[in-house]
Amino acid sequence: MSATPNLRMGQEPEPWIEPGHSYASVTDKISSAVLTRPVGIGWLAGFALTFSIVMVLFLAVAYLFAKGVGIWGINIPIGWGFAIVNFVWWIGIGHAGTLISAILYLLNQKWRTSINRFAEAMTLFAVACAGLFPLLHTGRPWMAYYMLPYPSTMGIWPQFRSPLIWDVFAVSTYATVSLVFWFIGLIPDLATLRDRAKKKWQQMIFGMLSMGWRGSARHWHRYQSAYLLLAGLATPLVLSVHTVVSFDFAVGIVPGWHTTIFPPYFVAGAIYSGFAMVLTLAIPMRAAYGMQDFITRRHLEQCAKVMLATGLIVAYGYFFEFFLSFYSGNKFDLFLTHQRLHGPYAPYYYALLLCNILTPQLLWIRKVRRNIAALFVISLVINTGMWLERFVIVVISLTRDFMPSAWGRYSATVWDYATLAGTLGLFTMLIFLFVRGLPAIAISEMRELVHQESHGNGGHQ
């Protein structure tokens, strides 16, 4: 590992880990959350709450399967509705995990170390939630395999010219690579847990999962090559997945969708919402498990800076959408912009501007970036804003098509909300299970960090 240059000139950088930690204390602290810490009332209550929300999801899905997609608010002309809004939102949230684990790794950013593990877990859980929506939206999820290209007896293939099929490949590749990357990264830590576990069943489970890791030099050598290669593989995915998701819209000719700015602005938006979700999760987690030493204020500040930067890209995207509708002189685009500002869904658009453009401007102020409560609130606001963005894109465009005869209105039903809330519950429940079942911070990488910090920047290797 080489040094991370200190960008704040003339000022001693804050450490990435609070001083006084040794290899053993790091390992003790992180592994205790899994192995020794008793199940607290807070965790139990949280788990029970989220588990009951997952039951709501099951109910909503069961009713959906029994009755069909008619229970949702969708109808012609608004065929997409909440399902696609939620899909794009969840997929976007996943992106921060991949960015942190892959791109920041390749760029030797040391601050990724303490947040990469749970950010990757967040990615996986978010992708799982996202993946549910298109399946449910088909109305016949048991036919979902039709989307896979395999030599079927029907003699037909998926429509490869459709971006919806590209989505299938983009998202499934993303899920697979993220899972493998996450698991490979976990192996040394799983071995640590195996060695520290006192109970037989824990030893057996972690023993199996650690796949015979002994920590020999050869193991480490191969591990690091594999990790580097996977980081390289995952890097293009950070950009490609949301690009392909944006094609779902941009390839269509619907006003407000058919624009080339969509891919970059979707990717930026994805990373924006992803980092917001990282903060939403990291802030309570570090408080609950006393991880303030590892996930320091400086880490949170760093996330805030990424949010500010990507938020500005998103603002640029909004501005150019707005500008281009005038610049193009296309009357349908102009009308759509008019509808965003003055139409029946205008409050959503203004709320979106408030959440996504105005609120993050607070992050220019250092005091705000270092105020944990403020960061938590801002992260929630941004998550809401990004959801609103997808709502504006999907609903306003579909309700205000080319012909007045094709116009309509959309309002979500209780089942739409139940499904959205249900996936939020599922996501949070998985996070609850994750923090108790696996090391939420990469132990081996933290030990490396301890070494680096104690031997000065760049002392290692």
Add this chain to the structure above:
Amino acid sequence: MLVLARSPYITNQRVTRNQPVQFSHKHHVGDDGIDCRYCHTSVETSAYAGIPPTRTCMNCHSVLFNNVGYLEIVRDSYRTDESIHWVRVHRLADYVFFNHSIHVNKGIGCSTCHGPVNQMPLVYQVAPLNMGWCLDCHRNPQANLRPKDQIFNMDWKAPANQEEVGRQLATEYKLRTTAELTSCSTCHR
């Protein structure tokens, strides 16, 4: 899996069915030379080829073999007006709208799908009847088009210049384009 899906185990190809009466297509078509349409009367005009009523059997069997025991079921059916419960051999999925008349009238012969029925003592299914098999022909119907007078010929073989003849026949029969023939709603309405 992919092989299994195409195997006779799944498609039911070459499985003979026990019928209530030991009716032999080999004997009636192959030996006696009865035309398909003598029994399957509606094949040229309707979606269903038609299963003959017992009266059709009795046209001959009131005189021929009118005492043999194994035809008692037929005579009984004739007396009581209770249909013979033939066992279906070719079954398409409910969501497929198959029409016999359009195929027969546009140059597809019986044996193209049903095989050499004149050699089958008990009828069995020859074709896999899966969608890929339907589409093979809908994408390239020329390979199987016959002249009008060959439709009911069980022994028809494609001539060496079928490619050329098929194209001519396609024009003559005014076949729809491949795009129309392979459109979803052509078969799934």
